[in-house]
Amino acid sequence: MELAERVGVTQRLVSDYERGRLRLNADIVVRFANALEISTDELLQPKESRSPLRRKPSLRVQRRVERIQELPPRRQYFVLKALDALLSSSAK
Numbered sequence: 001m002e003l004a005e006r007v008g009v010t011q012r013l014v015s016d017y018e019r020g021r022l023r024l025n026a027d028i029v030v031r032f033a034n035a036l037e038i039s040t041d042e043l044l045q046p047k048e049s050r051s052p053l054r055r056k057p058s059l060r061v062q063r064r065v066e067r068i069q070e071l072p073p074r075r076q077y078f079v080l081k082a083l084d085a086l087l088s089s090s091a092k
Contacts, residue, residue, distance in 0.1 A: 006035035019059075 004011040008031065016022045017032075024032070024044075033040045057065070068079050 003032075003035060007031045 001011050004014045007014065007028070009028075013022070017024060017028070029040050029043060033043045036043065068076055071079065
């Protein structure tokens with residue numbers, strides 16, 4: 001919300017840019033860079049993308065992570081413990 005306000009666009013528009021639903025034009029790149037106090041180069045080519053490509057989590061996984069983050073801390077703890085147990089058992 002704060003980023004959208006600083007850029008002068010709606011939160012939905014920011015979300016569409018983040019999810020790759022819309023392409024950035026030069027004006028909006030400059031506005032985002034200014035709002036984030038970074039250079040346009042850093043915005044368009046973050047350091048992490050310069051390293052070997054990492055697979056991004058799927059949208060389904062991202063949505064679930066967002067839902068977990070909304071839980072109270074104690075419930076987050078139990079969800080993460082269950083995930084850890086599942087992941088460690090599947091690695092064997």
